[in-house]
Amino acid sequence: MNFLQGGKRMLDQSYYKKADEIIEEYGRKESSLIPIMQDIQAEYRYLPGELLTYVAKEIGVKEAKAYSVATFYENFSFEPKGKYVIKVCDGTACHVRKSMPVKEALMKELGLSHKKHTTDDMMFTVETVSCLGACGLAPALNVNDVVHPKMSPEKALEMLEELRGEKK
Template sequence: MLDQSYYSKTDEIIEHYGKDARSLIPIMQDIQAEYRYLPGELLTYVAEQIGITEAKAYSVATFYENFSFEAKGKYVIKVCDGTACHVRKSMPVLEALWKELGLSKKKHTTDDMMFTVETVSCLGACGLAPTMMVNEDVHPSMTPEKALAVIEELRGRG
C-alpha cells in the first residue's frame, strides 16, 4: 500500500500532461523518474484517471524495457554484455560487482537501495568495450578493479 503522497504527486503529473490516453507514456516516465520505478498501484490509478483499461496500461509498460516494476537503487549500474563487451571480458566486471555488493542473477538491488546492477545487450559504445553505465554516466574500458573503484567512489558520495 502506497502512501497518499505518491497519489498526490501522480495527480500533479497527470495534471501536467492532461487526462488523455496519449499522455500515458510521459506520465509513466515522470513517475519512474520520481520513484526510480513504476509502482503497479500507480499504474492502475493512472489508467483509471486517463480513461484506459488497466490491461492497456500494463501492456504499454511491459512493452518498453526501461519501465521497471521493481524498486531500483540510487545508482543503477548497467553492465554491457553485447558481443564486443563480452569478448573484451565484461563478465568478470559483472561478477566483481555482484560479489562486492552481495548481488546475483536473481537479486539485482542492494538491501540499502543504494545500488542496482543490471546486464544489458548493448549500450551503443562498442568501441569503448567493455562498457558500464552508472545512471547516465558511461564508464569505458572497464576492468573488475575499475568497477570496484567506481563503487567506492559512489559509496563516498552517499
C-alpha cells in the same frame, strides 16, 4: 512509503497525490500515458503497479493497455531500483572483452545474485543489458546514463568506492 493492508502492499497517499500532480501536468488523455509513467518512474526510481492502475483509470486508458506499454519498454521497472543503476553491457564487443567478470565483481562486492539485483540500502542496482552502443569503448558499463569505458573488475570496484563516497 509502502504499508500493508490485509496482507497486501499498499502505497502511501503521497504517491497518489504526486501522480495527480503529474497527470494534471500532461492532461487526462491517452497520449499522456508514457510521459506520466516516465515522470512517476523518475520520481520513485520504479513504476509502482498500484500507481499504474490508478493512472490508467484517471486518464481513461484500459489497465491492460497501460501494463502492455509498461512491459513493452525495457526502461520501465515494476521493481524498486537503487540510487545508482549500473548497467553492464553484454553485447558482442563487451562480452568478448570480458564484461561478465566486471559484472561478477560488482555483484560479489555488493552481495547481489542473479535473483537479487538491488542492495538492501537501495544504493545500487546491477543489471545486464544487450548493448550500450559504446562498442569501441568495450567493455563498458553505464551508471545512471553515464558511460564508463574500458572497464575491468578492479576499475569497477574503484568506481563503486567513488559512488559510495558521494553519499556522504
